[in-house]
Each structure stands twice: as C-alpha cells, then as structure tokens.
Amino acid sequence: MSVEIVTARWIVTGAQDETTPVIHDDAALASRDGIVLAVGPAAEIKAAYPEATVTDYPHHLIMPGLVNSHHHIGLTPLQLGxxxxxxxxxxxxxxxxxxxxxxxxxxxxxxxxxxxxxTTVQHIQGWATGDLDEVLGAARGVLGAYEAVGMRASYCYAVREQNRFVYEADEDFCARLPAEAGRVMAAHLARQKMSFADFMTLYDELKAGNRNPRARIQLAPANLHWMTDDGLLAIKEKSDAEGVPMHMHLLETAYQKEYARRRTGTTAVKHLEKLGLLGPQLTLGHGVWMTEEDIEICAGTGTCICHNCSSNFRLRSGVLPLMELQRRGMVVGMGIDEAGINDDRDMLQEMRMALTVHRGPGMDHSAVPTPTQVLRMASEHGALTTAFGAEIGRLDPGRRFDAVVLDYSSATWPYQDPDIAPLDALIHRAKTKDVHAVLVDGEVIYRDGQFTRINRESILAQIAEALAKPRDTSEQETHWLRAQVFGEVERFYDGYVPADTPRIPFQQGSSRV
Structure with a gap:
C-alpha cells in the first residue's frame, strides 16, 4: 500500500513521563499498511513522502487509541434487569x-x-451455558462482532472450576436452599460447567481458528475462589508454553480478601506468588484490597493491574490505592468492566473519573494523578495488559496506527485559555460528541458519528426486536430463581468478614472526630 499522511493541530504520541506528554504542534503522521512510519512537523513529513495521500484535521488533536483493559458483556446488567x-x-x-x-x-x-x-478491548467472556460446542459458538459470535466493526480485541474466556455462585462449593450452597430452589439452582449451575480439559480445548480451537489480525486469544483464570491451585498451575504452564498473557480478577472486594485468608492462611497475592503466577504476563483485575506488602510484591514481580474505577463505585467494592501503585512504577491499565458510571462504555468519562477520584486531601502535587498519567493508563499501559503489548498504545514509528481524532474546537467551544495545555483541556472537557474519527491499523472505522463497516441502527433494531419478545422458559425459570436465592446469599455473607478485621485506609478522605 502507498504511504498515507494525516495532519493535525497537535499529535500526542504518548507520555514522556508522569507529567509530560510527547506532543507535536502543527504535526503530521505518516503510515503504511497500518504501521506508523514517522511523526513530526507537517512540512517535514510531507516533504519526506511527496507521493502520499494527505488527510487534514486542522483543529484537532490526535492521540493513541484508547484501551479498555477489562470488559465482559454488551447490554449492561441494569439494562437487562x-x-x-x-x-x-x-x-x-x-x-x-x-x-x-x-x-x-x-x-x-x-x-x-x-x-x-x-480502539482495543480486553474482552473476558464467561458464564456462557452449555457444552464445549455451545460455548465455542458463543465465543465465535463475540469475535465475529469485533471483526465486523473493525475493532481490535484481546479475547479470553474466564475459567471457573468451583464456587460458581458464592464462596463455597456449588453443592453446599444448593443444599442451603428449599428443595425445589436447590434442584433448579443445581441444574442452572450444571449448565455452566465444563471440564478443565474443555476450557483448554476452547482456547486451542479459538486460537487455531482465528484469521482476524486484529484479534488475539489469551488466557483467564477467573479468580482465586473460582480456581483450584492445580488449575492455576495448569493455566500458568499453558501461558508460558503459548507465550500469551493471563488476566485474572483478584481482590475486588473485602469478601474476596477474607476468602483468601480462610483458604490459604495468607493473602491472595502471596498465594499467587507462591504458585509462581505473578509477573509481567499476568494482569490482576481490580486489586482493590491488596495490602501494602501485596503491592510491593506485585511491583517487584512486574505484575500488571487493571483499575476499574466505575465498577468499584457502583458495586461498593472500594477504591484502588492508585497512587501507591504509580509511585512504584507499576503498569496500571484502565477498564470499564460491565458498565461505567453512566451505565455505558465512555472511556473519556472513565479517564476523568480516575483523574478526580484519587485527588486526596493535601497539597502535594505528586500525590494525585495527572492527565498525562491517566492517558498513559488508558493507552500504553492498557496495551501492555493485552496480548498486543507494545505493538499498540503509542503512536511511535513501528507501532500500529490506532488513534482517536478529537475535535478541539468542538470540545472547548466557546473558549479555552491557552495557558491550559491542549491535552489537559481535552482530558477534562472532551465528550463523545467531540470524537471526530477513530482509526485502527490506519483504517477509519468511525467518523462523524457513523461506523464505516456496519450499520448501527440496524443492529440496535435487531436487539430491540429480540428483547421485545416475552421471556422464554429458561428466562422465566432464572427470574423465579433469583427471588428464591437472593435472601440466602445475603445470609451466607452476613458476618463473613469478621467485624474486628483491622482496616487502615491508604487514603484518608474524611475524619469522624
């Protein structure tokens, strides 16, 4: 393919350090076959590639495509009831x-x-029902959707071996229920069971059958309470043999911290360290309830963390001590999980939330995140938690040309004082209405509110038609089952975390006395 050039008022290629973006004024980026060739002053780039086609974005800022490092489903749980x-x-x-x-x-x-x-999503599928063939069909549906829309996807299926509903064996929980509810619950959980061998076959089949260069298949031990030690070790062995990363939920809530203590006699992080799972190939989703020693261990092993800010608020999970991780130079990505604070997947909003939530009391500038740090979490660091690694996340020569074009004039209308750096202004002010274009491998997959490969309105109409139908028999059954089991789940966790468990927060937000 021929060389293509895009010009913009500013091009941000990434972060130089925690406070300084690498930003080019009146700049151009040259690419070929979806790979960045050069970034610099527009006149120099045009002179270096005189035969290139040129697309101008005169009042725009181009920055690396954003990475949602932790995602599960489409319509949100709230939408679905x-x-x-x-x-x-x-x-x-x-x-x-x-x-x-x-x-x-x-x-x-x-x-x-x-x-x-x-531009890139870490899609962690799970909870599909049926046998291997049915789950494989569901996984192919997910991957087919990303290929159809042109998005980059790092895909994994969450392996769950045990404790599929509460933090005890499935059969023990079912025995707590009234006879009929216990029978229905047992049948429901049975539809989610696959053998460990089938989980590994699922990975092998998906990887062997993947022909989409914008998709990669990786591994996901779901969480400590969902995995046996033997299963964790087997997935680690598979990860090493295949050279693919792992993404694992861990310490999302205080209840998960207590489960780890009861099961292992220590912390979840120390247990994973003992098993040899920690390292740059592992991303821990959430990590809210890590101790200071846990954080030191993760930092020392190069283990990555994914911060899911909105999810942690919505589900009362707690607040990740982000700046403790940042001070130790850890790779921290950003995920929206099942829905953001607005019940959508708005990464611009999620970035602002992370920027604001961790602004603790005090006047030490280094104690709070900067817009550049937040961009790095949502781009370069997020990329490092996926199977694409350093191929994406920045707009340096040799990397994939995945980018978002933001309309600065639209975002800052009617006025923005030039004392505020352009990237800082957009991190604070840009909305989805200001996303002018999105490119993956240099291909424009979204422009001016329209998707270039697929008709959004047609898909939404199909969704509306499908969900307008009455609940089928299995949906009626699980709707009934929810009412039967909810109270028992509340009783199971009542007192699960001892009342005298010491809690010393990393960040003091207020004072009772």
Missing part, C-alpha cells in the same frame, strides 16, 4: 438478566466503546 448491589449480591441479582445473541450483544458495547475513542 439487574440493579446495582454489592458484588456478591449482584451475582444473585444477575440471575434474572435477559439473554441476547452474543454477536448482537458484543456489537452494542463495541459501538459505545469506539464512539468514545476505544
């Missing part, structure tokens, strides 16, 4: 969620992600 609760109760509330074809469901959230500047 599950209100927000504490995480462990929320799993019970989710029983009544409607079903939707995985292809349509995935496209729904892909539309939201792309329109907020996300």
């Amino acid at each position: 599950a209100p927000d609760y504490a995480l462990e109760l929320w799993f019970a509330a989710r029983l009544s969620m409607r079903k939707l074809d995985p292809y349509l469901d995935t496209l729904y959230s892909a539309f939201e992600m792309i329109s907020s500047g996300i």
